[in-house]
Amino acid sequence: MNEETKENHFFVDSEKLSEKALAKKHQLETDPSCRRDPMEYFPEMEQISSDVRDKVVAQMGSYDYTRYTAADVRRALNHETCGVEDFKALLSPAAEPFLEEMAQRARRETGRHFGNTVYLFTPLYIANYCENYCVYCGFNCYNDIQRLQLNAEQIEHEMKVIADSGMEEILILTGESKTKSSVEYIGDACRMARKYFKNVGLEIYPVNTEEYRYLHECGADYVTVFQETYDLQKYETLHLMGHKRVWPYRFEAQERALMGGMRGVGFSALLGLSDFRRDALATALHIWYLQRKYPQAEFSLSCPRLRPIINNEKINPLDVGEKQLCQILCAYRIFLPYAGITVSSRESAAFRNGIARICATKISAGVSTGIGDHEEKYTGREEEETGDAQFEICDTRSFRKMYEDMSSEGLQPVLNDYLYV
DSSP states (O other): OOHHHHHTTTOOOOTTOOHHHHHHHHHHHHOGGGSOOTTOOOTTSOOOOOSHHHHHHHHHHTOOGGGOOHHHHHHHHHSSSOOHHHHHHHHSGGGGGGHHHHHHHHHHHHHHHHTTEEEEEEEEEEEOOOOOEETTOTTOTTSOOOOOBOOHHHHHHHHHHHHHTTOOEEEEEEOSOTTTSOHHHHHHHHHHHHTTOSEEEEEOOOOOHHHHHHHHHHTOOEEEEEEEOSOHHHHHHHEEESGGGOHHHHHTHHHHHHHTTOSEEEEEEOBTSSOHHHHHHHHHHHHHHHHHHOTTSEEEEEOOBOOOBTTBTTOOOSSOOHHHHHHHHHHHHHHOTTSEEEEOTTSOHHHHHHHHTTTOOEEEOSOOOSBSOHHHHHHSOOOSOOBOOSSOOSOOOOHHHHHHHHHHTTOEEESOOOOOO
C-alpha cells in the first residue's frame, strides 16, 4: 500500500450512499467554504479554560518514536516508576522485541492495584439517530440503516432483560443526535437504570458542564468519550459535518464531565484511524494531565480498533495487529497503573481472555450494538422492531459464558465494586 493509498484508505464511504449524501460529500470535498473550521465552536458550546489540550498536542507533535532504541526500552522497564519519556519508549517500535517483559511488568502492576479481578458490564444502545457525517461509523447520518429510538417502555424492558441476567452495570449509548436523543431523554433513561443497576455509565454526544451535572443528578456515574483520533488534520477529513466536527469541544468533554460532578471518565482513540502510536500516546497523556488536576476522579481508557460497519466492509484498522494492540495495552498499564483498562467486544474471545490475565480490568459481555434486540440476544424471543448496529462485534459471548470463561482463567469476575452510603 503506497502512502497516497494509505492516506485515503479510510475515506471510503458506504456503497449505498443516497444522491443527497453523494452531493453533500462532493460539495464538502470540492468547496472549502462549505467545510466548518474544526477548531470553531458552535454558539451553544461551552468553552472552558484548560491547558491540558495544548500540553497533549505539544507532546504528540514532538513525538518521534523512531529515535528510541532498545537501550531506552530497557531503561524504561528498569525504572520503578514509568515517566513520560519511558512511556514513549514503550510505545515505540524498539519495544516490540520486549513484549514478553512488558507483559510481565504489566501483569505485576495489575495484580498490585487490582488483584485478579475483572469487571463485567454490558452496553445498551437506546437510539441510533445521528446528525454527524463520519465516514467510518455505521450510525453516520447518510448511511442507509434502520433507525430506531426506544421509548420509555422499551428502554425499561431492555434494562429488565439485562438485569435479570445478573448484570449490575450498564453503559447507555445513543447516536449523536440531540434532536432525537435529548439530554432530558437520556436523563430519563439514567433514572430508569438506577432501578436496575448499581453503576450507570454514559457514552453519548459531548455536552456542557451543567448538562453533565443534570445527568449525574439523574443517576449517571461516569462518562466515556472517544476522541476517535487526536490528529487534527486526520480528524477533519473523517468528520465532514455535524457537531462532532468540532475537535476541541470533544477533547474537553471529560473535563467538563468532572466539573459537572461525574465520579469517573473514560478515554479512547479509535486505533487505526491515524498513526496509532501517536494516538495511544495522546490518549494516555490526556488522562495523565487530568489526573493531576482531578486526583479524586476515577479514570479509565480503552483501546478499540476499527471494525466493519453496515454497508461498508472496507473499514479495518491501519497497521494495528494484535501484537501492536498488546504492546499498547501493556504500555498503558505500566504508565498508568491506577487507571482502569477496558477491552471491548471488537476484539476476539481469545485475545480478551489473554489480555484480561495481563492488564485489562473491565470487559463487556452479552454485547449488542443494535437497538432494542436484547430480548432476542438474552432469551431467544425476537422483538417486533429493532435498529441496525453501529459496527460488527467479534466476541459474541453471553454474560453467563463470559463469567464462566473469566473464572476458568483464574480471574474473579466482579459485577459491582462501588457502595453508595
